[in-house]
Amino acid sequence: MKLFINPDKSSWSSLLKRPTQTIGDIETIVKEVFSDVAKNGDDAIDKFTSKFDGVSLKTNIVSTEEIKNAVSKVDENLKSAIQLAKSNIEKFHSAQKTEKVFVETMSGVSCWQEKRPIQKVGLYIPGGTAPLFSTVLMLAVPAQIAGCKEIVLCSPPNKEGNIANEILYAAQLCGVTKIIKVGGIQAIAGLTFGTESIPQVYKIFGPGNQFVTVAKQLATQFGVAIDMPAGPSELLVMADDSANASYVASDLLSQAEHGADSQVILVTTSKTFAEEVSVEVKKQLEALPRKDMAKVSISNSKTIVVNDFVTALDLIDTYGPEHFIIATENDDFFIENISNAGSVFIGSYTPESAGDYASGTNHTLPTNGFSKAYSGVNLDSFQKSMTFQKISKEGIQNIGNAIELMAEAEGLQAHKNAVTLRLNDLKTN
Incomplete structure (x- = not known):
C-alpha cells in the first residue's frame, strides 16, 4: 500500500480516485451486447x-x-x-x-x-x-x-x-x-x-x-x-494507535481479495501504526489462496496519515466509502458525524466480513462514491410508496377555492373547471 503523509486537500481528488476504467472505455461493448439481445x-x-x-x-x-x-x-x-x-x-x-x-x-x-x-x-x-x-x-x-x-x-x-x-x-x-x-x-x-x-x-x-x-x-x-x-468493492478503515494492527490488516485484505479492481484505504493519525499495518498486510497476504489477486488490489490501495480526526472525517466524507470500519479511541466522533458511507462497522470486533455474511445488514452497497447520494439495498428497495387521497363533499368545499385560484394563476383552466363543476353542483343540490 502506498503511504501518504498529510496530503494537501487540493490533492485529495486525485489521491482518492478509484482504480476503475472510465465508462467510455467499456460503454461501446455494452451497447453492442444490448442491441444484439434486444434484436435476437x-x-x-x-x-x-x-x-x-x-x-x-x-x-x-x-x-x-x-x-x-x-x-x-x-x-x-x-x-x-x-x-x-x-x-x-x-x-x-x-x-x-x-x-x-x-x-x-x-x-x-x-x-x-x-x-x-x-x-x-x-x-x-x-x-x-x-x-x-x-x-x-x-x-x-x-x-x-x-x-x-x-x-x-x-x-x-x-x-x-x-x-x-x-x-x-x-x-x-x-x-x-x-x-x-x-x-x-x-x-x-x-x-x-x-x-x-x-x-x-x-x-x-x-x-x-x-x-x-x-x-x-x-x-x-x-x-x-x-x-x-454498484461496482468493484471497496473498504476504508479509520484507525489510530489504539487499534489492533493485525485485525486492521485482515480487514483490508478481506476486501482486497474480492478482485484486482477492488480498493482498500487505511486512514490513520499514527505513522507508526500505519507501518505496523503494512508489515501485517505483507505477512498475512502470503498465506492467502487468492494472494495474486489481492496483491494487485493492494498495489492500487493507499495508507493516508493525517493529523487529527476532523481532517480524517473530511477526507472520508470526500471519498464516500462503500464499507467504513472505525477502530479508534473515540469511535463516537465518527459515528455521530459521518455523512457518506454505505455501511459502518464499529470497534475491533466488528469485521466487515460480518456484514458481508451474517450479522443481518445488507452487503449490496453503493460504491465509487455513490454513498454520497444512494442508500444500500434495504426492504424499501423492493417496494414502492403509493399515495392515496379521498375528499368528501365537505373537503372539496374547504379546499376547492384554493385549487381554483392556483390553477387559474398557472393558466390551466381545465384544472380549475374540474373543481368548479363539483362546487357548482354542491351549491345547487
Whole structure:
C-alpha cells in the first residue's frame, strides 16, 4: 500500500480516485451486447455466453432436478451457517416494515401512503472468481419479505455449464422463482428486454464488475430501474494507535481479495501504526489462496496519515466509502458525524466480513462514491410508496377555492373547471 503523509486537500481528488476504467472505455461493448439481445433474444444470449463464459448450453434455465442435486451436495455445516445468516437477515429486514401513514390534512381531505411490492425483480449474482451465494441471501430475502411475485436470478455458468451448488441452495431457500444460467452484460440485457427464457423485470439488483455496472446504468434508459450503480468493492478503515494492527490488516485484505479492481484505504493519525499495518498486510497476504489477486488490489490501495480526526472525517466524507470500519479511541466522533458511507462497522470486533455474511445488514452497497447520494439495498428497495387521497363533499368545499385560484394563476383552466363543476353542483343540490 502506498503511504501518504498529510496530503494537501487540493490533492485529495486525485489521491482518492478509484482504480476503475472510465465508462467510455467499456460503454461501446455494452451497447453492442444490448442491441444484439434486444434484436435476437436467446440466440444473442447463447452467443455471448459462449464468447464470455466459454461454454455452450442446451438450455440456460436451471431445472428442479438440478436444484435438488445441488442441495444434496452442499455441506450440512455450511447449510446451517447459511440458515443462520438468512435468519439474521430476515430479522433485520422484517424490522424495516412500516405501517400505513394516514393524515387528514384538513376537514374532509384524507391522504395516506402505503408500500406495495415491485412485482418483478431481477437479481444478478456474480460468479467468476468467487460465486457469491451470500448475495442471494442479501437480495432474495428482502424481496420475499416485500412480497415480490417474480424473483428472477441470473448468474454466470462455470466451464461445466453449472451454477455453484451453494448459489442454487440459497436461491431455493429464499423463494427465488426462476434461475437462469447467464452472466455479465448479456444477463442485464436479458432482464431489461426479456427473451424467450429470461423474463423482463421492473428492477435489477446486484453487484458486478465494471461491465455489469455500466450495463445496469444503460438498462435505466429502457425503463428498467436499478438498485444503485454498484461496482468493484471497496473498504476504508479509520484507525489510530489504539487499534489492533493485525485485525486492521485482515480487514483490508478481506476486501482486497474480492478482485484486482477492488480498493482498500487505511486512514490513520499514527505513522507508526500505519507501518505496523503494512508489515501485517505483507505477512498475512502470503498465506492467502487468492494472494495474486489481492496483491494487485493492494498495489492500487493507499495508507493516508493525517493529523487529527476532523481532517480524517473530511477526507472520508470526500471519498464516500462503500464499507467504513472505525477502530479508534473515540469511535463516537465518527459515528455521530459521518455523512457518506454505505455501511459502518464499529470497534475491533466488528469485521466487515460480518456484514458481508451474517450479522443481518445488507452487503449490496453503493460504491465509487455513490454513498454520497444512494442508500444500500434495504426492504424499501423492493417496494414502492403509493399515495392515496379521498375528499368528501365537505373537503372539496374547504379546499376547492384554493385549487381554483392556483390553477387559474398557472393558466390551466381545465384544472380549475374540474373543481368548479363539483362546487357548482354542491351549491345547487
